[in-house]
Amino acid sequence: MWVNKLTVFLVITIFFIIVTYNPASAREITVDSNVSDADFRSIQEAVNNSSPGDVVLVSPGIYRESVDIEIQNISILSESGNPKDTFVRAFNVSTNNITVSGFSIEEILNLRGHSDYYYYYNYPAENCTIKNNILKSGIYSNECFNSTIEKNIFLKSGISVYGPDKGSFTISDNLIVNGDIDSHLGPNIDLLNNTILKGSIRLGEGGNNRIIGNYISNSSYFGISFWESYSNEIENNTVVNCSNGISIEFLSSQNIINNNTLICNDKGILVGGHVSGENIISNNTVSSSNIGILLSGSSSVGNPAGGNSLLGNTISNNNIGILFEGYSSSNLVRNNRVELNKQCGVYINNVGCGARYGSTNQFYNNIFNNTINFFNDTSNYTHDYTSIYTGNSYTIQPIGNGTGIVPVALNTIKTSGTNIVGGPYIGGNYWAKPDGTGFSQICADSDGNGIGDLPYNITENETDYFPLVSSSRSKETIIPVANFSTNITHTLVPLSVQFIDLSRNAVAWSWDFDNNGMPDSTSQNPVHVYTSPGTYIINLTASNGKETSSKTHEIIVQEAKVPPEAEFYANVTGGQVPLSVQFTDLSKNTTAVVWDFNSDGIPDSTERNPVYVYTYPGNYTINLTVNNIKGMDSKSSTVTVSPSQRLEGKLILTEYQITTSELDETQPAIYEDRIVWQSNCNGSYTLHLYNISTFSETPIVSRNNSEFYPAIYNDRIVWLESGNIYLYNLSTSTKTLISNQLGIYPAIYGDKIAWQGECNGDCIYMYDVSSSKQARITNNKSSSYLPAVYGNRIVWESRRIANGSSNIFTYDLSTEKETQISTDESYQQSPAIYGNRIVWGDYRNGNKDIYMYNLSTSEKIQISTSGLAFDPSIYGNRIVWRDSRNGKEYIENSNIYMYDLSTKKETQITTSGPASSPAIYGNKIVWEDRRNGDADIYMCIISEQREESPDADFSASSIS
Known part of the structure; x- marks a missing residue:
């Protein structure tokens, strides 16, 4: 019993000591620039005379002083708590446990430890709090840790944080207008619930940061950006109307981008640069942007823009849903809804690349519902190109005598499990179209396992072997209806015919071009050449994997009896660049046509009625050559193309x-009539010179093709x-x-x-x-x-x-x-x-x-x-x-x-x-100028419109 009484006594005694203890050093120091009975009239004087634990309480007023705070553990507070009535020129915080609250601060607030002349911060500050202020020039923090910046308003300014290399830093609940949050070299920084209007969040050379719950809008650069930054958590942010919503570039890897909303940005999420890989992009909503998610890899080092996972995102109503360009490989796209994107759902725009970049990009268990769901532009596998989306240039990487092609897999192994449309197996993707004619909406599912009866062949190189079919559609009976048209304009051998499929509810096609009962093609829109005269019955059988339908059409192929007669018509014969000319073939008895639009002896087109665009001024001779088995004929005409005015x-x-080459021509410089620029040829840059007065182009000879950044004065050119x-x-x-x-x-x-x-x-x-x-x-x-x-x-x-x-x-x-x-x-x-x-x-x-x-x-x-x-x-x-x-x-x-x-x-x-x-x-x-895809050099000559002299004229009538 006495033990319990002793315990109660000790507790009461300790409590009494705590509530009554008031050290002599803990004071409230008052500052008022207008009242004489305040302790001080200057904030700096109050700070200089304070001790750890003191509170400096500042009355409303205008304080035209830059306050240096070098005494630890003090608080400088406005008496009213309203920053609109207490104005201070600036604060410089260089020690620990400081709170600054309730001020309108005109110049920058510095938050950093003691430094020497060269700003090597050997004595970092910690445990500081900056809150409830209005700042007009922002906050700069260097090597300050375990500190907080919260509930401030920044006008035309922002926050720059360098470090800390230890501890943590929290920036939360601030309103920033026309400014940024910029963090450099710092791990363990939390950016929480900030609102940034006309600004952005930028992280560089750091990791293990958290960016959560922020709202960012109307930045001309990006909403959230990472540069050489790793293992960050970006979650529940909203980014609206920025150039890049979330940008992950240059050695930025293993970041988690989860449950963010990105609306009306040029690019919703961009992963690019060198070795920006192994990021998890999940459960985000990306809409109403030019490009939803862009993976853009460079070839400099490692596995560029590779090994990323796109999981469970909703990507809708963009121009392009998902775009891979450059050397982006080894990426996983799974469980996403890619819907109603205008140009296409997925656009693969990779370049031919070496073996180390050749790992597969895998797509499965996604819903694609776009007019064009998947387009792999393989044209860039054979030449260098510059992206119109990022401005990045890519160079093909040879493998032996060929080029590498990044492979694409459109399904995984068929395994049990509920797929994205509710079926019992996981395998490929659900391929829909907004008009209801997508493969997965039409293909039969006879056994009701949620997998289509036929594989989906997008191209000869891209096949989904386990395309998904929804369980509600698998029981419906969908009947295909076969139909087709041709492009026949003559009936003479040799006759090349383009067959155009017009079938409905079809996912597979079988063509018999000569009525022999043997299939000749399974392409949807094949071309067939008839080399012998005769009557041919073409039979198309269209299928949805279960039901079939057929359509026949007769073609009579004849042999020419007389030589051809060349004739054509051009809708215009002159105009300014760029001049588009529609040529119409009016020839008789022809089996083939060859057009030369610029009289260089090189065929430009074999179409019957081509369109050609003249991009450079000049007088051009057009030559049409036609033939059949009886002979050949030609016809010429001219087109005059003038400069654009x-x-x-x-x-x-x-x-x-x-310039008009397919190379990238960049960095022009001019002096008098001479223009110099750098030209990218297979990754090697050479300088070229154009003389305006002689219309001549000359390469500037070098021993090693690596010339950059030319400048010119008179007859001298300098470069790197x-x-x-x-x-x-x-x-x-x-x-x-x-x-x-x-x-x-x-x-x-x-x-x-x-x-x-x-x-x-x-x-x-x-x-x-x-x-x-x-x-x-x-x-x-x-x-x-x-x-x-x-x-x-x-x-x-x-x-x-x-x-x-x-x-x-x-x-x-x-x-x-x-x-x-x-x-x-x-x-x-x-x-x-x-x-x-x-x-x-x-x-x-x-x-x-x-x-x-x-x-x-x-x-x-x-x-x-x-x-x-x-x-x-x-x-x-x-x-x-x-x-x-x-x-x-x-x-x-x-x-x-x-x-x-x-x-x-x-x-x-x-x-x-x-x-x-x-x-x-x-x-x-x-x-x-990149209006035609590759970069070219353009010139504009400025002249003034002449004022016409008035014509002398008069009339008179006689006066009697």
């Missing part, structure tokens, strides 16, 4: 296509080759090594060559051709990129701000003076210079626009207002750039725009897209 106000825009900078003199045909250290992005003006080079970082270098001297312009305390040069001035982009943003700098070689042009804490990139004017791409306020600075007047003006402007170039009063105002920021949606400083008018140069990499000289603009 468009009137924009008083400007005449005349467009020329400079194998990591070195080279100069080629067109007048003397001599090639000179400028720098043998690692360099990139050369620029040239007169005798001066500038480039971005290695210096334990990225520095700007300059070489003077006249003196043969090299100088380093910048040091390695910052990273400097993308130089441009004009006269004695060099401009570049420099990342000197700790949060990773960049500014524009210039250096005057004559005065040896460096000047910072832009100061905004955002991204200013890709500068160009002409005379005293510098232009660049500026990412302030969450937009991407072109800005200009005049060195003579110190005036800075905004040139574009679209919010999606990139890559400016300037000559004289004219500035050109790439603009994606009519779509997302990717190249397939971009056009070229121009602004004239003298008239203050903007002009759209291209309208067909996708166009990029503009350059300007005088009245000539050049760019790379």
Whole structure:
């Protein structure tokens, strides 16, 4: 009994001590800039005089101070708790256990440990909380762990977190408008229930993070992005109207993307880059996008965009449901509903690839319900190509004397188990169409096992051997009805006939072309050639696997008795590029026709009534050659194709296509009448030069085909080759090594060559051709990129701000003076210079626009207002750039725009897209253009409309 009494006594004593204990160091310190009886009138003074455990309580007001917090375990709170009435310039938190709450903060809030001069954070901060604030310049955190950022409002700013390399970090319930959450190098970061409008979430070089329950909309880049990031959990997020909903790229693997909703994005989910594999993409809803899920693999290393699992997703009402491109292999697609996608359900656009990329992509137990369910574009297995969806270029990888083909499996082993449409076996897929004519909707199931009686042969290389049939359909009687048509336009031997199936409720076809009772073809739409005269009865037997139906048709094939007579008609004989011409064959007694549309002696078509598109100006001779067994005849005519012209106000825009090859021609540069660019031939890049005045193209000879990023001035061309900078003199045909250290992005003006080079970082270098001297312009305390040069001035982009943003700098070689042009804490990139004017791409306020600075007047003006402007170039009063105002920021949606400083008018140069990499000289603009698939070089010449002089005229009447 006495033990129990002692226990009760001790408990009461301890409780009394706890509730009455109040250490002398725990105080409430008041701050009021307007009232004298407060403890302090400055927040900084209050912080400096505080001790661990204190609370600094700040009265409403405007505090124009940047508060440094270096004392641990204190809280700085607004008295009202309302950030709309308590304003502070900035906070710098560099110690542990700090809370900042209830303020409107004008400049950036820094959250990081003690650092030395070079920002090596040896003393990280922990257990800090930033909540219930309004921030106008965002939060930057470096090596701060076990901390929380919650319930804040960010206006035109966001959150950048570097690290932590230990502990955890939570960012939750924030509202971010025109800003991003950017996490770099940090594991164990939780991003929970945030709302981001016109912004995104970006994770780089980290893993084991959780992104759950966030809402993201209207980002011109992506909603959620991973770069070299692994083992993350992305769940229950909603992403609306972004370029990429969820983007997983470059060494990003083993991520779980589950139960997210992605609506109205250009690409719902993108897995791409090098070794972005073994991700699980499950139970997501992806709709109303251009591409639902895109796996886009590169060939550089490992197994690119491979080993991913697409499980249980609903992918509907997109243009393309699922797209595999490049080297994407070893992927599993199972238990998905792929429905009502406009172009097709699944589009395989892989390139021929080496054996290490040749593992099977497997599809089974899916519901496909699209007009075209599955299309494997094997045309890219034989040549390089550039994707119109991502802009990525792919090169075929040979295996011996051939190329590899990524195999496709459309079923698994038939096993017991409930399949996706309720049947008793798992095997292949359910193949439906919205009009009810899909294979699985028609094929018979005689034994009622939920597997069709026939395999589904999509092509000769793609077969689903166990196609699913729903249990409710397996008991219905569906009767096929056979029917077909032909394309016969003559009856002379040799007669080639295209048979076109028009049957209903059919999944298998058997053709007998000569009425001998033996099947000649099982293709749905075969071609047969009759080589002998006679009367032939064609018999088509259509089947649904159980029932059959037949249709017959008679063809009388004759032998020619007289030679042919060539004749044709063209619907137009002239016009601007691109000029589409419909040719109609009017010949008599012909069995074959051959068209040569450009008088080069090479046959262009053997169709009877072809259409040909002329994409380059010129006078073309069209030749039609016809024949039969009695002879041959020809007929010629001409078509005149003029350049494309468009009137924009008083400007005449005349467009020329400079290159027409099937290679990728990119990165053009121009000086006077010379255009130089890089050409991709089987993965090797060579430089080519076009002379506008002589209409001649010339390759720039190199010893090893690896030339990139050309620039030109007069008769000098500079470029990057194998990591070195080279100069080629067109007048003397001599090639000179400028720098043998690692360099990139050369620029040239007169005798001066500038480039971005290695210096334990990225520095700007300059070489003077006249003196043969090299100088380093910048040091390695910052990273400097993308130089441009004009006269004695060099401009570049420099990342000197700790949060990773960049500014524009210039250096005057004559005065040896460096000047910072832009100061905004955002991204200013890709500068160009002409005379005293510098232009660049500026990412302030969450937009991407072109800005200009005049060195003579110190005036800075905004040139574009679209919010999606990139890559400016300037000559004289004219500035050109790439603009994606009519779509997302990717190249397939971009056009070229121009602004004239003298008239203050903007002009759209291209309208067909996708166009990029503009350059300007005088009245000539050049760019790379992918309107025809591969990249070509185009040029626009700008001229002004002449004002016509008025005709003198008058009339008079006599006056008496």
